[in-house]
Amino acid sequence: MGPTVTSRVLRLLEVFAPDRPRLTLSQLSRRAGLPLTTTHRLVGELAAWGALERDDEGRYRIGLRLWEVAALAPRGLGLREHAMPYLEDLYEATRQNVQLAVLDGTEALYLERLSARGAVGVISRVGGRLPLHATGVGLALLAYAEPEVQERVLAGPLPRFTPYTVTNPRDLRRKLAEVRRAGVAISDRLLELTALSVAAPVFGAAEEPVAALSIVVPAGEPPGPYIPAVRAAARGVSRALGSPRARAWPPSALRNLGTPAP
Amino acid sequence: MGPTVTSRVLRLLEVFAPDRPRLTLSQLSRRAGLPLTTTHRLVGELAAWGALERDDEGRYRIGLRLWEVAALAPRGLGLREHAMPYLEDLYEATRQNVQLAVLDGTEALYLERLSARGAVGVISRVGGRLPLHATGVGLALLAYAEPEVQERVLAGPLPRFTPYTVTNPRDLRRKLAEVRRAGVAISDRLLELTALSVAAPVFGAAEEPVAALSIVVPAGEPPGPYIPAVRAAARGVSRALGSPRARAWPPSALRNLGTPAP
DNA sequence: GTGACTCTTCCGCTCAGCGGAAGCCATGAT
DNA sequence: ATCATGGCTTCCGCTGAGCGGAAGAGTCAC
Numbered sequence: 001m002g003p004t005v006t007s008r009v010l011r012l013l014e015v016f017a018p019d020r021p022r023l024t025l026s027q028l029s030r031r032a033g034l035p036l037t038t039t040h041r042l043v044g045e046l047a048a049w050g051a052l053e054r055d056d057e058g059r060y061r062i063g064l065r066l067w068e069v070a071a072l073a074p075r076g077l078g079l080r081e082h083a084m085p086y087l088e089d090l091y092e093a094t095r096q097n098v099q100l101a102v103l104d105g106t107e108a109l110y111l112e113r114l115s116a117r118g119a120v121g122v123i124s125r126v127g128g129r130l131p132l133h134a135t136g137v138g139l140a141l142l143a144y145a146e147p148e149v150q151e152r153v154l155a156g157p158l159p160r161f162t163p164y165t166v167t168n169p170r171d172l173r174r175k176l177a178e179v180r181r182a183g184v185a186i187s188d189r190l191l192e193l194t195a196l197s198v199a200a201p202v203f204g205a206a207e208e209p210v211a212a213l214s215i216v217v218p219a220g221e222p223p224g225p226y227i228p229a230v231r232a233a234a235r236g237v238s239r240a241l242g243s244p245r246a247r248a249w250p251p252s253a254l255r256n257l258g259t260p261a262p
Numbered sequence: 263m264g265p266t267v268t269s270r271v272l273r274l275l276e277v278f279a280p281d282r283p284r285l286t287l288s289q290l291s292r293r294a295g296l297p298l299t300t301t302h303r304l305v306g307e308l309a310a311w312g313a314l315e316r317d318d319e320g321r322y323r324i325g326l327r328l329w330e331v332a333a334l335a336p337r338g339l340g341l342r343e344h345a346m347p348y349l350e351d352l353y354e355a356t357r358q359n360v361q362l363a364v365l366d367g368t369e370a371l372y373l374e375r376l377s378a379r380g381a382v383g384v385i386s387r388v389g390g391r392l393p394l395h396a397t398g399v400g401l402a403l404l405a406y407a408e409p410e411v412q413e414r415v416l417a418g419p420l421p422r423f424t425p426y427t428v429t430n431p432r433d434l435r436r437k438l439a440e441v442r443r444a445g446v447a448i449s450d451r452l453l454e455l456t457a458l459s460v461a462a463p464v465f466g467a468a469e470e471p472v473a474a475l476s477i478v479v480p481a482g483e484p485p486g487p488y489i490p491a492v493r494a495a496a497r498g499v500s501r502a503l504g505s506p507r508a509r510a511w512p513p514s515a516l517r518n519l520g521t522p523a524p
Numbered sequence: 525g526t527g528a529c530t531c532t533t534c535c536g537c538t539c540a541g542c543g544g545a546a547g548c549c550a551t552g553a554t
Numbered sequence: 555a556t557c558a559t560g561g562c563t564t565c566c567g568c569t570g571a572g573c574g575g576a577a578g579a580g581t582c583a584c
Contacts, residue, residue: 010307010313041573067338070333127333267540299563
């Protein structure tokens with residue numbers, strides 16, 4: 001974090017957060033810890049390019065040009081693009097919440113969320129993060145993550161959200177083993193007392209876990225009926241990504257009889 | 263732009279494009295017009311922060327951290343968030359393509375697209391741009407855009423995509439007046455011979471046009487039945503954004519549902 | 525008015541950034 | 555085995571881009 005220009009520019013971008021998406025020059029200056037003059041110059045250049053925009057009141061916000069470039073992130077919208085049809089199917093079939101998330105660091109980063117108007121409320125947000133140990137997608141991601149990541153999560157603090165949150169490393173380890181055995185993760189009120197989620201991992205072309213998808217339903221509903229649908233959707237996305245694991249594990253051997261193999 | 267560090271950093275980001283989302287260091291260097299050494303240093307810093315990532319082969323791609331920050335763009339995902347439920351409704355009712363776009367410069371920037379698997383193919387892409395004069399959302403945006411933007415588009419070249427594309431400024435002016443009168447824009451094979459789209463503008467809290475949404479159906483289908491649905495969805499989003507225009511019911515004069523001849 | 529706040533422009537000092545050079549490590553051809 | 559090519563990385567001394575204090579303009583509230 002030297003005093004390089006690049007780091008300052010990035011620090012200015014960092015300052016924006018979900019709860020403060022619009023900032024004045026002075027706010028930017030203070031929050032980024034940069035002199036006002038310096039901020040003024042850098043922000044001016046960012047705005048000229050389109051990384052930032054000014055609204056009517058003169059406040060700055062993240063610009064569309066930056067959004068456009070960021071839309072090229074393969075692990076962001078790229079993944080989403082492949083997953084969307086399957087998410088839609090899941091959504092249509094259940095009319096609940098459907099989510100897609102990837103592992104970033106030791107958190108789940110949410111790429112997509114489809115929510116019916118009447119569905120149970122969830123606190124996830126597209127572009128937002130939630131902890132791995134207390135969410136369906138988080139457990140699915142963690143169960144198949146590299147050991148190094150697993151250990152970091154198991155070692156770190158496991159904050160409690162509800163009486164059902166798994167906060168004990170040993171319990172969490174057992175839970176992860178269970179996820180690997182079943183191929184799906186069930187988060188029954190681990191994060192919120194009102195919600196239950198069923199999640200499954202998505203694998204990429206190199207058989208690597210790349211994402212997880214889930215559906216969130218009101219707590220109390222039996223998760224059983226949702227499991228095949230979630231699993232099928234995850235397998236569908238994996239196949240779309242070229243995963244050999246998905247090819248070798250056909251959804252229904254009988255149905256494949258009619259279609260010629262590739 | 264001057265030889266400032268900021269401009270160089272931005273130029274490096276600019277280099278990424280839909281058809282080349284992964285680039286080697288040398289490619290970045292060449293395409294950005296920067297010395298290899300300079301590129302190496304800057305890219306290193308960007309990657310350390312997470313604006314860029316390196317894949318297994320050492321190539322660089324847009325990073326999730328940048329995507330995460332860009333997700334805070336009020337005119338990007340912010341708008342999308344409000345619009346999504348209405349887009350879903352439209353999608354569900356029609357099982358076709360549903361799109362959301364905003365005006366950026368003199369082009370339409372697509373924020374969202376929901377596509378049924380069997381729906382007619384469309385060339386739009388989330389994060390992509392298309393010209394205003396040849397798309398449904400484009401016409402809807404242009405019809406309500408500031409005069410200055412309209413003039414720039416009318417003056418500029420109006421490339422032809424199909425025999426039906428409006429390439430004459432006078433015809434385009436008439437078409438825009440028609441859109442304002444009807445409250446919806448119909449693009450019958452203006453961009454592709456296979457597709458027809460019905461679009462309507464979305465207004466913000468200050469009665470300003472902020473976006474447009476559309477549905478795309480196979481060419482040949484009568485657009486009439488879709489018009490009320492598209493208009494209702496657009497009004498729904500406008501209301502969600504706090505538009506006073508949407509709260510008051512539309513003037514009865516706008517009941518002219520006559521479909522324009524191709 | 526006065527004070528507190530914002531944003532913007534100016535300008536001379538200095539250190540961050542620059543980029544040539546050199547070297548490393550792969551491929552692939554001879 | 556030798557050379558060539560094309561990638562990537564590290565090193566280091568020169569220099570001008572960036573820095574930020576100072577001054578001033580504009581805006582709101584009391």
